[in-house]
Amino acid sequence: AQSVTQLGSHVSVSEGALVLLRCNYSSSVPPYLFWYVQYPNQGLQLLLKYTSAATLVKGINGFEAEFKKSETSFHLTKPSAHMSDAAEYFCAVSDRRGSQGNLIFGKGTKLSVKP
């Protein structure tokens, strides 16, 4: 069975600092992995996805994530935080290969950005 663990329910960084949000997964099949962002009172917006192509995935808003099979990790990074990055971030794994797979989400990490 697939599962996702996000380390740290709350991360706080200063504006301009590195953002690192951690995600480890468990999957019985080669995984498809995703990061979504959720702003208050809104739905989920896809930041980036890994679907077995390049292991370093670049997404929107300057975010990127690296798939590391040996570590079963898919950590999200951004070199320089902006105030507008403050939101909740969810890592997700698909429960099966193919475009009809369903998403299994972690519990989320709330990112705060201090001026």
Added chain:
Amino acid sequence: ETGVTQSPTHLIKTRGQQVTLRCSSQSGHNTVSWYQQALGQGPQFIFQYYREEENGRGNFPPRFSGLQFPNYSSELNVNALELDDSALYLCASSLAQGSYGYTFGSGTRLTVV
């Protein structure tokens, strides 16, 4: 290109009542999935519809049911509401074939009192 729209945005119901939530999928998308997001938690998969048939279901009781219509819009019905059903309900649409990606709506906030 329109995104996924959900209605209503907020809803308050009494325990034991029934509720229907609605979702219009993104133009061209033929698959709709529903997720429940309790406060402080990640979304949990309820079920998925493809070509008007249920195409996968998560660990939710039968009082959670759904429909998909020929225009690919969808409804989520919940009977015999319980307090724990209070959550944000998210609808996501996708293409059954092609590149992998879901488009999520902004959700319906259901409060059961």
